[in-house]
Amino acid sequence: MEQIRSIKGTRDILPAEALRWQEIEEIIHDFMELHGYGEIRTPAFEQTNLFTRGVGAETDIVSKEMYSWVDQGGESLTLKPELTAPVVRAFIQHNLAGKAPINRLYYIDSLFRRERPQKGRQRQFHQFGIEAFGSPHPEQDAEVIAIAYKIWGVFGIDEITLHLNSIGSPEIRPEYIQTLRDALATHADKFCHTCNNRLKTNALRVFDCKSETCQYLLDEHAPMILDHITAEDREHFDRLCELLDGMGIAYRLNKKMVRGLDYYTRTTFEITSPVLGAQNSLCGGGRYDRLVEQLGGKKTPAIGFAAGIERLLLALSKKEQLQENPVADIYMITLGNASLIRSLSIADDLRREKGLRVIVETLRRSLKAQLREANRCGANYAVILGDNELVKNIALVKNMKDGEQLKIPLDELEEAFTIGTEHHHTADES
RNA sequence: GUGGCUGUAGUUCAGUUGGAUAGAGCACCUGACUGUGGCUCAGGAUGUCGUGGGUUCGAGUCCCAUCAGCCACCCCA
Structure with a gap:
């Protein structure tokens, strides 16, 4: 008889490893509560259009990676591929904005994306993260980034790099993208063909290309979005940098970092670790001042991040060997x-x-x-x-x-x- | 979705130009020690060689397909 196995890209966590997960979860709970964040748990699945509307129908996550099905009632449902949209949905549904001017939430959760598995990437994987609703000010950005930055030290991971950028307000984007296309048009033949496709469909993504020639050409010829943001965006960003400097948080200004999801505004950031391999991102986040409104809530500024627990474990396993722990006294x-x-x-x-x-x-x-x-x-x-x-x-x-x-x-x-x-x-x- | 590498005992792996009964370390079990663990020594059990087909007198080995795992692309945590 054929053996039944776990689904590709999913795995079992056996007792010795589960102990590690418990330790990690405990650290996260303690650390978040120390910063005044409260836990939120949202359902494993949602209406499909929460993600098409929230994350963006054109993003890869929504267009080709979701586990979706039509249930017996004829409704299209989806296992959550991302956690910000469900948290925003809950925020709106329970009128959290009406209960307090500011809401600080954190989560530890499973998510699902139908991708080809590789190192640091599973089809069911886990993230922890936070979302802070209510403050448009740079000190809120600084608070969130500081949490994202400092928690790695608690786990014993020191080798991290914080990448920081601002992609400004959405209003400037069409104009900037045009400028970008114009600037690169004369060099189009030298870019790889995926980059040429990106320029047509999702121009910002050219900055993510791993080809050295493309990166070189970008350094030489591409206008940077950070140099095209509004004066208010710029002021917000400069003030954030001052605050980070004041907290002694080292960051690398990365003008080429543009993030994959549609909802980001202004501040974007990412934390990478050199020990992870090709998928070197431990954590990513940014500000999303329009998303609440876009999902039918009252306009509310917000910022958050999400970090991959499997990647945390991967970074940790370089340092410590897993061992069988005593199970009885x-x-x-x-x-x-x-x-x-x-x-x-x-x-x-x-x-x-x-x-x-x-x-x-x-x-x-x-x-x-x-x-x-x-x-x-x-x-x-x-x-x-x-x-x-x-x-x-x-x-x-x-x-x-x-x-x-x-x-x-x-x-x-x-x-x-x-x-x-x-x-x-x-x-x-x- | 695309490409590369890999599938042999519970596990890590060896297996010659295609050749007889497929091996080793670790783990497991038993005994030395009749009711006393770890260390040592002696012995023992364990395999649809991922699966299906093909070539051949003969396939773990060669070919095709398929499934799974890993790594990379795409994209992202």
């Missing part, structure tokens, strides 16, 4: 029927009263095999309770580190592990 070894019943209730007492992780044998193995198992799962103690011990009302408590073994009366067993617990924790912290 005590392994209960049983030999015989009567002792099994007693062991089960003792195990429950130890879990409930002492908070110890206890596993009871369920394979009816030999004593030797059970001790091997105790060793394998990292238990500090094995409690041996066979029918021989049961008639004497004792248990043998074996310290797995030094091999020392004591006879303990069953009614003193819990107490014996009060000392054991302290032992365990001090050993852990050293």
Whole structure:
């Protein structure tokens, strides 16, 4: 029979790795709450047109990467390929703007894009991120960027680069794109053919080309959008730079960084890490002052970012090897029927009263095999309770580190592990 | 969607110009130690050689297709 496998681009996270995820999620929760952000969780799927309207029908994400289907009621639904649009939808739907002048939200979530998998790219993947609604001022940009910048240090990732740019207000864009096309028209034959296509359809994207010749030509001949923004845009950007300087946040002015989604206005930023390979972006974000309005809400300025958790893990794995962690403090070894019943209730007492992780044998193995198992799962103690011990009302408590073994009366067993617990924790912290 | 590389035991991999019963390390199990783990030693189990077809006296090896994985393009976190 054919084996059923997980879908291409999806994967299982097994216990040893899941522990890493739990640690990471905990760090994110703590860090965001430290900055006054509250968690938001939105549904796994939405109406398809939330994304066509919010992200832009012409973007790659919407035009060819969405998992969409028509449900039994005839409605077109889509697994979320992006998290800003759903958060904006929730913001509008629950009238958060009416409840407070400013809303700071964060999330940790799964998203889905039908792309060809490669290093750092899955079809179901995870992001954490924040969205701050309500403030049009550069200090809001500075707050969001500072969070995006500082959190990597908490994870122990130091080698990062913050790229910063402003693509100005949307009004200037048609005029700028025309200027760009005109400037590059005379060199069109030297650009690669994808760039020539981009110039016609989505001109800003030429800046993303990985070809060295194209990049060289852009440096030589392309007008930069940052040099064409309005005076107000410029003032906003300059003030943001001042604030970042003041916070000691190092950034690289990257005039060629234009972001892929339609909704960005003014500030855009990205954080890259050299350890990731071709997909070197850890985190990307920017301001989107028109999106709330565009999705039917009251005009509200906003800025946010999203960071890839798989990529964070990838950057982290260069530093630390994954290892099997101990899963139990005590392994209960049983030999015989009567002792099994007693062991089960003792195990429950130890879990409930002492908070110890206890596993009871369920394979009816030999004593030797059970001790091997105790060793394998990292238990500090094995409690041996066979029918021989049961008639004497004792248990043998074996310290797995030094091999020392004591006879303990069953009614003193819990107490014996009060000392054991302290032992365990001090050993852990050293 | 396009291109390149790779699929052999639980796992990491070896397998000669196509040749007999497909191997090794680690892991697992058993014993030495009849109810005492780790270390050591001795032994043991484990394979639709990704799948389907073809060439051949003979295919893990060559050819075609297909599926999966990885990497890159596209694009993005």
